[in-house]
Amino acid sequence: MSYDERANARPNLNDESDVEEEAMVNDYREQVNFDDGMSELDRTTSNGGAGQDLQAQLAAAATPLEYQATLETKFASYDNYCSLFHYILNSDGPVDLEVPSYYWAWDVIDEFIYQFESFCRYRNRVACGGVNEEEAQLLRENPNTWGCYSVLNVLYSLIQRSQINEQLAATKRGDDPLTVAGEYGSRPLYKMLGYFSIIGLLRVHCLLGDFSLALKTLDDIEMNKKAMFARVMAAHFTTYYYVGFSYMMMRRYGDAIRMFSHILVYVSRTKNFQKGGNNYDAIAKKNDQMYALIAICVALHPTRLDDTIHSALREKYGEQFYRMQKGGPEALPVFEELFRSSCPKFINPTPPDFDNPASNVDPVDHHTAIFMDEVKNTLFNPTIRSYLKLYTTMDLKKLAGFLEVSPEQLRSWLLVNKQRSRQIRWVEGGLLDGEPAIANDLDYALEDDLIHVSETKAGRRLVDWYLRNLARVY
């Protein structure tokens, strides 16, 4: 019954009807077979104006570097991006480009950021390791290659050129986006690049540890299946991962769970016809990471999950999930392990200190330490809840005796549990907006040393039963 209560207290969780879900799946199927709606893109292509070199550049920009790429290749790739974006942004008026595919705009932004991320991490590793003097020297001499300012500059310029935020805002108001799109933004190429640059910014801010700005970036994008990102699987997936993760780092676990559940349900429904796709492996990996993150969030913030997700979660992380839900010191290493394996690969925006290898701390360690501090502070919430569930009134000293802690310590735990059961939850508006909400069906108050426990119970749900039986007989 307790599951039902939570579901009742959280009407938003199940509002996505199967019908809508099904429609989306069909929509996806259609796209896989033919890129409808994107044909405008092909129509705008110039009459063979783009030279062979440019075509090669366009294709290269959307293609991952080899795993063993040398530093020179990485530098060259950066130059390639710079000249390409310079050409797109600063030519005389909008350029007519024949892009290799509809997904090109997403692929190019995705790969651009991926290379920025891996370059920063590589640079940090070289500085820490001190093995390759030659590379260290080369990196030291080129501090501005893959600099954070130039990467952000590209993304913001693409957004501004395409007037994409204005266009999205107009769509939201119900106006025609073309009225504000301008010379550039009315062209699909610029519009798509601008749009995916917003998603790219979300990701870059998150990688740099600026979680509130990451969410703020999506102000004009509505998180639903009609959004443009939902038309490219990888983009859809990436968006929800980073939004969910940012919520988690802002301690809005309820919202994080909502984001992760949404996309995991979607993936579980589309899985069958996605196999064989070229980024299937990457998606499968992110998928597992999101299951790990959702396990962490549910442990910190007990929530009823969708049945599909719950059973998949138990299959993938059953043991870890159980240990985290139980809390206590034994759960700490599990939290840390899962967090490390599923967090984004955080980066330092500035070059490391090549002269003091020891002073360069891996940003992943930094963010893990910050997150683990909060986990440590709330480690005994599950213990408290499991005991209080059994009583309506309880003497504090007696409970402290059961738990073998001092009454003073128990008072702190009770305060912490009470505080964490209040969270900001999104209702409408921007992703950063929200209302304070009580996130737990178990509540209590202390009268001196007497703990009064109360529980919010859900009444019997009769309408469904009544309707079902009515449909059967009538």
Added chain:
Amino acid sequence: MVAFDKCETRPAHIEAILSGLDRYNPETTTVFQDYVAQQCEDRSFDCYANLALLKLFQFNPHLLQADTVTNILAKALTVFPSAAFSLCLALLPTNTQPFPTTSEAQAASQTSDFVESVQKLTRLNTLLESAQYAQFWSTLNSDDLYADLTADVAGFEELVRIRIAVEVGKTFRSITAENLESWLDMRRDALDKFVADVCGWKVDGATVHVPTNKENEARSEVKSERVGVEQFGRVIRRGFEQPA
């Protein structure tokens, strides 16, 4: 409605910088620094703007002003429980190591003053977030450095006291004065005055009574199902389609 990116006390020129690309312009650092100083004085707090300044420091490490950073952290301490402090930490240089491990703690003498300050403030944050208020005060009073770190924040102790009182009021209906004395670091006569004047609570001998509020009520309730006419739409429509 709570919006993380809004702040009632935020002046228009700060809002303009935050919503444009000037938030990345190193020249705005001084504007933000003045704004932090203003927040310290007038007891307001604008987390979103302060994060923008920390981001500028993150991108331009040579501009980093240790005093401003510690002031931002000290201000973030006064709004617990919230993620504000950890969000600030997330933007600090990674070698600050806010949570020293034991071996590093021994080598603490070698670390810079800035790192030590951040670690000390982080320790205070952990104590507040884990509701160990008595230890918070004893730690705060244990070292003069803490006094230096919080000196710029006007009314730091009072702000923290009020936050603690608010949290206590959410969980307790009544509490012994002895407990409150240690949690608020106040002696009995000052405590009586504080809870009566600032909190509006009643003191009755050795017990302090907190009036009922929404949070400390802890009422059991049964949530009944919400039933709307539209749920029966299908049944009613059928009734019209096939008259029985």
